[in-house]
Structure formats: C-alpha cells, structure tokens
Amino acid sequence: MEFEFWWLLGFPLFFAFGWLAARVDIKQLITESRALPLSYFKGLNFLLNEQPDKAIEAFIEVVKVDPQTIELHFALGSLFRRRGEVERAIRMHENLLDRPDLAPEQKMTALYELAQDYLKAGLLDRAEELFGKLQGTQYEQQGFKFLLEIFEQEKDWKKAIETSRKMDSISGQSSAKDIAHFYCELAAVELTHSRWDQARDYLSEALSVNRRCARANILLGDAEMGQGRPQAAIEYWKALEGQNPAYISLVAEKLLAAHRSLGREDEGLQLLRGYLANNPSLDLLNVIFQGELDTHGADHAYRLVRDELARNPTLLGLDKLLEAQLLEAPAERRHELQLIKNLVHQHTRSLALYRCESCGFKARQFYWHCPACNGWETYPPRRTEEKEFAG
Ligand SMILES: [Zn+2]
Structure with a gap:
C-alpha cells in the first residue's frame, strides 16, 4: 500500500522534471540560434546544395549584419x-x-x-x-x-x-643551387652589355656558392668567346665534363664553332664524338651530324648516325638516320624514304622535348628556370625519349 502511494506521487514529479529539463534545453538552443543571423543558415544551405554564388551572397549578409x-x-x-x-x-x-x-x-x-x-x-x-x-x-x-x-x-x-x-638562415635548408642561378642571371645581363669583368665576378660568386653550377661555366666560356678568346672558352666548356657531362650537349654547337674558328674542326668533332660515346645525347648527335656533313660529306654523316643508332636504338636516332639516308638516296627511292621519315618524324615530335623533373612541364626549348613551376635547374638537358632510355 505504502509502495503504491509513493509510486503515484513520484510519477508526475518525474514528468515535471523531464519537462523542465527539456524546456531549459530548448530555450538554450533558441538563444544560441538567435545569435546567428538567418542568412548564416541560408548560406550553409546553399553550400550544401552546391550553390557557392548564392552561399557567398548569404554570408556577405551575415558579415554586414554581424x-x-x-x-x-x-x-x-x-x-x-x-x-x-x-x-x-x-x-x-x-x-x-x-x-x-x-x-x-x-x-x-x-x-x-x-x-x-x-x-x-x-x-x-x-x-x-x-x-x-x-x-x-x-x-x-x-x-x-x-x-x-x-x-x-x-x-x-x-x-x-x-x-x-x-x-x-631560418629554415636551415640550402638554396645554394638557386642562388648560383641568381648570380648567373646577373652575369647574363652583364654579358649582353659586353661588361666582361663584371660578368666574370658574378660567375665566380655563382661557383663559390655552388661549384657544380654548370651554367656558370657555360657563361664563363661565353665571356671568353665574347672577348675573342676561343681557346679559353673551350677550356671552360670542357670543364663541364667534371661538373655534369650531360650539360655538354647545350654547348656542343659553340664548342665546335670555337674549334672551327681556330682551324681545328677535326679536333672539335673528335672531342664531341668522345663525349657522345660516354653520354648518348640527341642534341650532341645533331651537332656532330651537321659538323660531319659540312666537313666530310653525307657519307660520313650517315655512318655516324648508323653506328650511333646501333649502339643506342631510339626513335629519335632512327629519325636522324632516315634524314641522313635521304641525303644520299637515289631519286627513285627518295619518295618512299620521305614517306617513312615523315611517319617517324610525326611520332617523334612528342618525344623530342625537355621535361621538368619537378612538375612534368614539357618544352621544345631548354629552360634553366621552369616557366610552369618556377623551379631552378629542374630540366635535365636530355630529350624525353632519351630520359626514358637512360632510366
Ligand atoms: Zn617545372
């Protein structure tokens, strides 16, 4: 009996407390949501419905009101x-x-x-x-x-x-490679104004920051050539072999011209052939091919490309071989050869590019400073197909 009495009394009390608690919560909720303007919710709603323009307008309202x-x-x-x-x-x-x-x-x-x-x-x-x-x-x-x-x-x-x-100094990392290029940029400006000494000063700074800066050696050679000293230029460009031989392909044409100006074209061609033997490079092959063609004629040029292709079989090399064959082909075969060459050439166009190692941007021209990702020295001086072969 006693139990039933308490039960009767306790039941409505329990509900009363529940009701009170719920009221407090709801009241709190209402106060909080009143603090946020309606536009805020509108904005959220637009965002959820993937309508960003309307969402922005709604949020601008919020900012104005609050x-x-x-x-x-x-x-x-x-x-x-x-x-x-x-x-x-x-x-x-x-x-x-x-x-x-x-x-x-x-x-x-x-x-x-x-x-x-x-x-x-x-x-x-x-x-x-x-x-x-x-x-x-x-x-x-x-x-x-x-x-x-x-x-x-x-x-x-x-x-x-x-x-x-x-x-x-803050990060503890080294930007030496980039800094050397900034000095090279300064030097390049001096070179265009024939201020050789100033250019050389900047270039020696570049090398003191990064002694492997191939670009500095290339420009030092340019300064010597600018002053009519081909032998000194040749020495700087030859020094690239000790820094990074891949960059020799960038100066191959200038190296040959410097030798030619000294009347030592054969020596120049021999030097370049030696580099090619250790560092297969299409740019290098092109220069030697043209040099052989000018100095010793089509037959020599053809043999050079044939040997190189046997050693390093690439589509770009095949393209060059067909070009060499065309030079010597009898009239009746020329049409057929031209057709094959055009086919191969179409295919190799996409392979004969330089590719940024940092962002993948491809370009026909070699860049020290990537126009896409702003990286310095991110282009290996090799065409893309050669890169794939070189692994
Ligand atoms: Zn890049």
Whole structure:
C-alpha cells in the first residue's frame, strides 16, 4: 500500500522534471540560434546544395549584419581571391585592418592575406611592402617565399639572393643551387652589355656558392668567346665534363664553332664524338651530324648516325638516320624514304622535348628556370625519349 502511494506521487514529479529539463534545453538552443543571423543558415544551405554564388551572397549578409564574425571575413576574403575576385578580397581585408578591435594576431593574418591579394592583382610594390612587414611574425617564412617569387618576377636578382639567404638562415635548408642561378642571371645581363669583368665576378660568386653550377661555366666560356678568346672558352666548356657531362650537349654547337674558328674542326668533332660515346645525347648527335656533313660529306654523316643508332636504338636516332639516308638516296627511292621519315618524324615530335623533373612541364626549348613551376635547374638537358632510355 505504502509502495503504491509513493509510486503515484513520484510519477508526475518525474514528468515535471523531464519537462523542465527539456524546456531549459530548448530555450538554450533558441538563444544560441538567435545569435546567428538567418542568412548564416541560408548560406550553409546553399553550400550544401552546391550553390557557392548564392552561399557567398548569404554570408556577405551575415558579415554586414554581424561584424563580429571575423573568421567569416577571412574565409570570404580568401575565397574571393581564389575565385579571381581580387578587388573584393582587397576590400574585405582592408576593412578588417581598419578595425580597432582586431587582436594583434588577427591583424598579422589580415596583413598576410592582403599581401597575397596585392600579389595576385599584380600590385607587386604594395605586396612587397606588406610581405616585408611580416618579418619576425608567424608568417615570416611564407612571407619570404612570396617575396622571392616577387623578386624573380621583377628580375631583381640581388634582392632574390638576399631573401634566399635569409630564408636559409631560418629554415636551415640550402638554396645554394638557386642562388648560383641568381648570380648567373646577373652575369647574363652583364654579358649582353659586353661588361666582361663584371660578368666574370658574378660567375665566380655563382661557383663559390655552388661549384657544380654548370651554367656558370657555360657563361664563363661565353665571356671568353665574347672577348675573342676561343681557346679559353673551350677550356671552360670542357670543364663541364667534371661538373655534369650531360650539360655538354647545350654547348656542343659553340664548342665546335670555337674549334672551327681556330682551324681545328677535326679536333672539335673528335672531342664531341668522345663525349657522345660516354653520354648518348640527341642534341650532341645533331651537332656532330651537321659538323660531319659540312666537313666530310653525307657519307660520313650517315655512318655516324648508323653506328650511333646501333649502339643506342631510339626513335629519335632512327629519325636522324632516315634524314641522313635521304641525303644520299637515289631519286627513285627518295619518295618512299620521305614517306617513312615523315611517319617517324610525326611520332617523334612528342618525344623530342625537355621535361621538368619537378612538375612534368614539357618544352621544345631548354629552360634553366621552369616557366610552369618556377623551379631552378629542374630540366635535365636530355630529350624525353632519351630520359626514358637512360632510366
Ligand atoms: Zn617545372
């Protein structure tokens, strides 16, 4: 009896507590959701339905109604920049920077974002100034990377060297290879103005930073040639063998011309043949082929390519062999040979390219600085088919 009484009393109490608890929760929920403007939910809804344009409009409403949403400002700003709406991104980040209630860390983030907007808009001076202000902050390292990008675009190689050195001192990594190229860029400018001594100074800097910098030796040879000293030029280019023999193919034509200017064409051809024996290279083969053709005639040229093809069978070599055969072919066979050559040539066009090892960008021309990924010395001086054969 006693038990039933308590049961009767306890049942409604239990419900009363439950009801009260539920009410508190609902009330809390309503207060929280009231704090977020309706546009926020609209924006989320648009995002979920993959309607980013409408979502952005809705989020802009949120930002207008509730200026406290600083994180949303940042998200919208970088979204605008990524979509190429740079002016909108700039306005968003400039407005943020004007706010007096911004915490110092958020201010740095806004500066970093704005600097990237300026860079994307091509306002390099302003970008440079802002990235410079990030030194000593959490964005210092990224800032240096962007600064380097700017200096490379502006071809301000001295500032590029300075920035790379600062980066190295922070990261503990080495940009020696890149720095050597910046010195080579400086030297190349001096060479075009026939300022040989200045060029040589920069090139010896390049080699002191990276003694394996083949480009520096190539340019040192150019400086000697520019001053009418082919023998000295030959010595610099021959030194490439000790640095990286693959790069000899880039100077093969100049090497032969230097020998020719000294009346020692045969010696030059012999030297190049020696390099070819150790480093099969289509560019090298082309130069020797032309040299043999000019000096000793079609028969010599044909034999050279035939032997090379037997040793190193590539489609590019076959293409060259057919070219050599055509030179000597009797009139009745010429048509047929031409047809075969055209077929092979069509096929080899895609193989006779240089390929960036860092990003895979392929080009007919050799680059020291990849136009696609901005890497330095990322192109091996070999055509793609040869690379595949070389493994
Ligand atoms: Zn690349």
